[in-house]
Amino acid sequence: MIKTITNIKIYYLFWLIFLSFVLRLIAVYFYSDTNLQSQNVNEWNILLENLIKYKSYSLYTYNGTPIPSVYMPPVYPFFLYTIQFVTSFEGSNLLNTIIFIQIILSTYSIFLFYQINLHFFSKKISLISSSIFSVIPLNLYACGQISSINLQIALSLLFLKFLFSSTDKEKIIDIIFLSIISAILILTRGEFILIFFIIIFFGLICKKIKIKNFTLIILVVLLVVSPYATRNYIHFNQIFLVKSLGFNLWKGNNQLARVEGYENISNKNFDKLRSEIDRLEKNKYYEISRDDVFLEEAKKNLNEDISKYIKLFFKKIFSFYFIDFNSTYPKYYNFLNILPSIFFAIFSLPGIFLFLKKKNIKHNYILLYLFLNLAIFSIFFILPRYKLIILPIQIIISTQFILDFIKKIAGDDKKFNIE
Secondary structure (H helix, E strand, O other): OHHHHHHHHHHHHHHHHHHHHHHHHHHHHHOOOOOOOOHHHHHHHHHHHHHHHHOOOEEEEEOOEEEEOOOOOOHHHHHHHHHHHHHOOOHHHHHHHHHHHHHHHHHHHHHHHHHHHOOOOOHHHHHHHHHHHHHOHHHHHHOOOOOOHHHHHHHHHHHHHHHHHHHHHOOHHHHHHHHHHHHHHHOOOOOHHHHHHHHHHHHHHOOOOOHHHHHHHHHHHHHHHHHHHHHHHHHHOOOOOOOOHHHHHHHHOOOOOOOOOOOOOOOHHHHHHHHHHHOOOOOOOHHHHHHHHHHHHHHHHHHHOHHHHHHHHHHHHHHHHOOOOOOOOOOOOOHHHHHHHHHHHHHHHHHHHHHHHHOOHHHHHHHHHHHHHHHHHHHHOOOHHHHHHHHHHHHHHHHHHHHHHHHHHHOOOOOOOOO
């Protein structure tokens, strides 16, 4: 009997993965980027074209000479370049290949989410939770977009998977994989460097990560990011990974900024700022100088009206966790997008307190990961696709609350077995 139940669950997992793949194929057929030259993928496309044409990671060129770029994290552009280099595809063939690989990544993310759920729930509940995550419209839609969000979700789930595995077994292979994934995530999304260090240090002070393993993690991360850091030092005589703090801070904290930020410097409100940027010398330090100008402007804004931007910060947190009532993105207010966002936001709130009561390192990791993403991203700006970063966590926490609520209502577990 037990073997039969186990086989059913294995078959269900197989069909879940298969159907997840098919649903994503259908979704991108109707909703996906259709041109690498379209405005919403312009920066990625420029980086890709310059990698192909000049063999240089550059966003700007001056007199036909590429200027080394440090504005965008490098992993996603090199992901696109690798696909182009291996296939030699161009135009629609390249776009379709990229999207197909992203579908595979998104489908794999469902399996990763299932594995993470197993640390908290039974196989049955984990399958149900993973099924829900699979069919969330935003999750289906995202794999058809030329955006680093697809890589970020897969890598983030891998990070949590190996974080939990290394906590359980302390195998050296798990520690190494955790380190490599962390380094790649740092090179995918600049904000992750702070999330990584806080979570790893938290594990250390809670004595769940040994000092020798902590040291190994840091060393491997430094080793993996060192080629890109060395490249930047050679070009700019400075050690850094990404130089976009100023622009991102300004985009989320200027006179016209909303939850989604505001970046159109052609607006007359930014005539002085635009003039200052136009005067910058177009040399290899251009992006660095440009970002410094934005950083000083952002600091000035915060100093002049700090209360305004504190209110905006909490508004961003609310919009990130629930919904953005003033979003300007097309089709954001679609019922299929809003309903799951509100549902998991509401049910995860009481679930947070249940997680706090567990006093288990994995529950603490989940909560810390959630709070850090909320706080760090809200310092800057919140785009609709960012919801996918915290949605898996909200589903897990909501599931915990619903299970505990059902158990309390049912009373005797023998009469109502939810596992």
